[in-house]
Amino acid sequence: MSASRMALLGCALLMIGGCQSWQYRDIESLPPTAALPQTSQPGVVHAFYWENVTGTNVEDLIARDTYPENPDEIIELDSLSGPSGRGDNYGTLVKGFIEAPVSGEYRFFVSGDDETEFWLSPSENLEEATMLATVPGWTYQNEFDKYTSQTTPIQALAAGQRYYFEIRHKEATGGDHFSVAWEGPGIGQEIISAEYLHSLAMGPGLGVKEAFSLGYRVGFLDGSEGLAFNTDFPPRDQDSDGLYDNWEIVHGLDPANPDDAITDPDNDLLSAADEFLLGTSENNPDTDRDGIPDGAEFAFGLNPLDPADANADLDNDGYSNLEEYAANTAINDAEDMPEQGPEYLVGFTGQYFEGRAFDRFITLRMDETINFTWGRESPMPDVPLDYFSVRWVGWFTAPHSSGTTNYRFTTTTDDGVRLYLNNERVINDWTNHGPTDFSANVSVGAGDTIPVVMEYYEDTRGSVAILDITDVSTNQTIATAETIRTIDPTLSNSTDTDNDGIPDTWELKFGLNPVVSDASESVNSSGISNLEAYESGVNPWTLESLSDGASGTAPATEITGGKPVTLSWTAPLSRIDGTSIELSEIDHYVISFGQDPARLTETQRVDGPETSFEFDGLSSGTWYFTIRVVDTSGLSSPESDPVSVVID
Known part of the structure; x- marks a missing residue:
């Protein structure tokens, strides 16, 4: 686009008030996936937040497609008390481990606004967690006795043993907070503080499945790169960023820099830590080379390691995932689909005018060919017998299969004629005359399409308008019904051949020229x-x-x-x-x-x-x-x- 046609940046925000449903898709605004530390960290736990979640119930959060894998924000907490005044319509998931200082019997208490749940496992096993206490409505901050359900049954905890827990919290509007307190041997009722908390881990400390996955990926990478076999496990990670050293070196990262785990060198919307977990390449934005970047595939639930899913149709709207990505429409929304191209009809769109210089637009019709000898007849009702003009618009597709070929376009008219091929005026005789032939040649590549515009006016007496096409190399007449197509002006479409801001269908329908910029x-x-x-x-x-x-x-x-x-x-x-x-x-x-x-x-x-x-x-x-x-x-x-x- 030239500087003179530089467009303005689109409006920053578009909103609807009233009875509404908000639909907006911007793939680059999708949040990155979370990358937790490789080993469990003492003194902190992580809170995961999902924005724009309506409703007051935890179930409204759990129903989100992005729960629990893809939060919008992750923060660290040094106690089981979340920030208040954060906003409206969001959901929270806090998870980590609690470690009792001494063995004995403990009770837990939960408060929150709105619905808040406390889940606890009898071990480190995430799958054994059950809900032990809940705020079914709302409470004031640190108000632990509004509902009997806020207090758990007595739990027998062993000193030095870590217990997995979750806090599930849903905020609608108004006040917002959550907290979990406990009491036990030597501990009065108090918020659980940092000294009893540990974060989750990404690495081998989390479980057998994760350790197996890591080992498999280490073996695959080291083997494919011809690196020496190393029996140490977990593999060396000198900067403790969760990315083992060989992987960082192979992918151009610094094994001594912990900050590069959250960078995105290949700009595919996945951090290095995410790429490591997924098995994608950090220095290739499209690992499976299917035309859809790794981050976009992950965001829409596709497999960035499987090129076959580019040709699948996730939302069953008739367009492949690759076609949707290329058109910037939602891969997972059947109502958001690429705009179909214009519909084409055989022949030309004929625009008929009063006057010899297109003085007043009368009507249009589809003319399969331009082969008219009207004599002393009118072309159609409402078009005058004399002093009228016509513009025919179509697109010619060369029928030959290879190389370039010269085609001769011959007009026969009584009276004036102008012919434009590929936006170049090649015939210009805008004068009164009897039936007269004019010819011009154009070279066209195999299968290429060029616009064809023929303009004609009738003065008085006999009227003739004919256009013939010939293959110069074979002297064969080319049937316009087989090579000329025109856009159906009755079906709206945004195609704008002359880039003048007015769609072709509109210009055709209202007597304007869709291949010449006439917007001004x-x-x-x-x-x-x-x-x-x-x-x-x-x-x-x-x-x-x-x-x-x-x-x-x-x-x-x-x-x-x-x-x-x-x-x-x-x-x-x-x-x-x-x-x-x-x-x-x-x-x-x-x-x-x-x-x-x-x-x-x-x-x-x-x-x-x-x-x-x-x-x-x-x-x-x-x-x-x-x-x-x-x-x-x-x-x-x-x-x-x-x-x-x-x-x-």
Whole structure:
């Protein structure tokens, strides 16, 4: 894209108020997976947080697809008391080990806001943990006697023995906190502090399965790299970052630097520690070379070591996982799919006008060929007998199978004619004359497609318009019905051949040229540009509001249906190239909306100073919205990611 067409950065945030469901996907914002220390650390435990979890019950947290493997945030705690005032609508999982100072009988107490559960295992085994105490509603901070369920039965603990525990906590709105206290031999009721806590571990200390996995990966790496066999286990890890030294060396990391375990040298959204656990390569963002980066595969539950899953269809929407990734649509959401390309019809789109210079657009029709000898007849009703003009638009695909071939395009017209091949004017005789032939050659590669535009005007008396195509090397006539296709203008699509901000289907339908940038031109007496007409949802010739949904939208007051919905957004502060943009440089916004996320055919223009718009009377069902911003020079941003709202 040239500097003159540099687009604005899209709106930073798009939100819906009202009866809504928020849908937003940005793969690069997915949180990294957690990497715990290799060995259990004394004095700390880890709290895992999941954001944007509605509801008051722990079950609302557990139901999340990302629970428990992919939290949004991990922090360390030095006591079993979580921070208060953290926010709303989140869930927490705390896990680690408790070690009793002396053998004896202990009781545990839990408090929290909202529902909070305390789980304890009779050993270090995670799978043996059971829920022993719960806050079914909410309590004040460190209030341990509101519900009888907050206190556990007596537990016999042995000195020096570690016991696995979990705290499961769900916050809705209002106050937020959780804490676990205990009492036992020589201990009055008190919050369990650091001296009795130990963190979980990633490495061999966690169990036989993890140790076996680590040993297998060590053997595979050392063997594939031809390294000497080392019987020591666990393998040497001089910086204690959980990545054994040979692995770091092979993957270009520093075995003496513990900080590189959380780096991401290959920018695949997985840290070095994550790559080590998954068996992926730290210096190759796409280990299985299937076109989908390792981090994206892991985030969507695919296997970054299996190239076959790129051709699978996780959400059964008819598009492969690779196609969805390439189109930046959600691999696991059947409603978010790549936009289909335009539908093509055989032949040309014929745009018919009054006047010899395309003075007033009358109508269009699909013409399979340009082979007309109208004589003294009119081409169709509403088109005058004399003084009319036609623009035919199509795309020619070379039928030969190899190399390049010259094709001769011959026009026969009475009167004027202009022919454009691959956006170059090759015939230009805009004069009155009887039936006359003009020819031009063009070289086209095998299977290549070029746009073909023929313009014609009729003055008076007889009228003829013919286009023939010939293979110069064989002198064979090429059937236009087999080689010419045109975009179906009745099906909205975002394809924009001339990159002028107006989709081809809209330009074809309303008498504009889809292969020549004519956005700044005006075909009406008021000086409203074609682009302004498109963005405002009006006919560019008559400026009448369009209500058929194929090109724009009627004013919001003309929509009938359900309750008001407010769309709000934040203004961009910079352009794609990083330069700043002042609010005074924003001319307006264009909201695209509809009930098919793949075809948002209706639009609403909103002036630059505004950052919200109310849609009143949308019909029932699910509506989808995107927004783009247009600056005072007419440059436009890409569409934002869609949001949706459900109208009851």
